[in-house]
Amino acid sequence: MKKGISVVLVSLLILAAGCGREEAPKEEIIDEVYREERVVVSLHEGELSGRLMSPRKSGKSHLVIIVPGSGPTDRNGNNPQAGQNNNLLMIAEALSDAGHYSLRYDKRGIGESQNLIKKESDMDFHDSINDVLLWMSQYKDDERFDKIILLGHSEGALVAAEACSISMECDGLISVSGTATRAHELLLKQLESQSKELYDLSVPIIDELVKGNIVPEIPVNLFSLFRPSVQPYLITWFSYDPIKTMSPIKNPVLIIHGDRDIQISHEEAKKLHDALPESKLEIIEGMNHVLKPAPEDMLGNIATYSDPKLPLHDEFKEKIIEFIDGL
Numbered sequence: 001m002k003k004g005i006s007v008v009l010v011s012l013l014i015l016a017a018g019c020g021r022e023e024a025p026k027e028e029i030i031d032e033v034y035r036e037e038r039v040v041v042s043l044h045e046g047e048l049s050g051r052l053m054s055p056r057k058s059g060k061s062h063l064v065i066i067v068p069g070s071g072p073t074d075r076n077g078n079n080p081q082a083g084q085n086n087n088l089l090m091i092a093e094a095l096s097d098a099g100h101y102s103l104r105y106d107k108r109g110i111g112e113s114q115n116l117i118k119k120e121s122d123m124d125f126h127d128s129i130n131d132v133l134l135w136m137s138q139y140k141d142d143e144r145f146d147k148i149i150l151l152g153h154s155e156g157a158l159v160a161a162e163a164c165s166i167s168m169e170c171d172g173l174i175s176v177s178g179t180a181t182r183a184h185e186l187l188l189k190q191l192e193s194q195s196k197e198l199y200d201l202s203v204p205i206i207d208e209l210v211k212g213n214i215v216p217e218i219p220v221n222l223f224s225l226f227r228p229s230v231q232p233y234l235i236t237w238f239s240y241d242p243i244k245t246m247s248p249i250k251n252p253v254l255i256i257h258g259d260r261d262i263q264i265s266h267e268e269a270k271k272l273h274d275a276l277p278e279s280k281l282e283i284i285e286g287m288n289h290v291l292k293p294a295p296e297d298m299l300g301n302i303a304t305y306s307d308p309k310l311p312l313h314d315e316f317k318e319k320i321i322e323f324i325d326g327l
Contacts (some may be wrong), residue, residue, distance in 0.1 A: 051075060165248060175256070214227070255272050
C-alpha cells in the first residue's frame with residue numbers, strides 16, 4: 001500500500017493503541033492566552049475526559065462540541081500515524097477568539113480516556129455516538145451557553161450528524177471533511193485504487209462484516225486492517241449510511257470541505273448537500289483534509305499533517321464562525 005495517504009480508514013484500526021495517559025491540572029493556560037478546564041463525563045467504566053475552552057471576550061456565547069476523526073486521534077486532532085497538526089486545538093482557539101466556548105475530548109481508548117477501553121474487541125461505533133449525546137446532556141442546562149453546536153471532522157462528521165439527528169439538545173451541525181459514502185464502500189474504493197490484489201481479497205471479508213459476521217481467518221497482508229479484534233467495531237460502523245443519517249436533520253447544517261483533500265474527495269460534501277438541500281455547502285479552495293492550506297503536490301500536502309505551527313485555512317475559520325454567529 002502507499003504509505004500515509006488515502007487509506008483514511010486504516011488509522012482507525014489501531015484505535016486501542018491509545019496515546020498514553022496524561023495527568024492534567026484542573027485549569028490550563030495555552031500560549032498564555034487560551035484558558036481551559038478539564039471536564040469529564042463519569043461512566044461506570046471510568047471517565048471520558050475533555051477540555052472546555054472559554055471565550056476570550058464576553059457576549060452571546062455558544063458551546064461547540066468538537067468530535068474528532070478516526071483512529072487514535074486525540075482531542076487536539078493529533079494522530080501518531082498521521083502526525084501532529086493541532087487542527088482541532090486551533091478550531092477551539094478560533095472559537096475562543098470569536099467569543100464562543102468549545103469542548104474537545106479524548107475518545108474512548110485515547111489519551112486521558114484511554115482506560116475506557118480494556119481490549120480492542122470492546123470497541124463499538126455506537127459508543128462514539130452515545131458519548132457525544134452524554135456531553136450534550138451534561139451541558140444542556142448550563143446558563144453559560146445559548147446554544148449547543150456539534151462540529152465533527154472526518155469520521156467525526158458522521159458521529160456528530162447521527163448524534164444531532166437523535167438529540168433535542170443539538171442546535172446546529174458543522175460537518176467537516178465528511179463522507180457521503182458508507183464506510184465499507186469507501187474502504188473498498190481506497191483499496192481498489194491502491195492494490196487490485198488487496199481489493200479482491202477484501203471483498204468477501206467486507207461482505208461478511210456487512211452481514212454482521214465475524215471472519216476468523218484473515219490473510220497476513222490484510223491482518224492489520226481486518227484483525228478479528230477490530231471486527232466488532234467495523235460491523236457496527238459499517239451499519240451506518242451517512243446519507244440516511246444526514247437527510248432527516250432539521251437543524252441548521254453547514255457542510256464544509258477542502259478541494260485539496262487527498263483522503264476524502266470534496267465531491268462527498270456535494271453528495272451530503274444533495275441529501276439535505278437546506279444545508280449550507282462551502283468548498284474551500286486550497287484546503288486539505290487537516291484543514292490547512294496545502295499545495296497541489298502530494299508530498300507537500302502530506303507534509304502539512306505533521307506541521308503543528310501551520311495555521312488553519314483562514315476561509316475555513318471565517319465560514320464556521322459566520323455560521324455559528326448566525327444561529
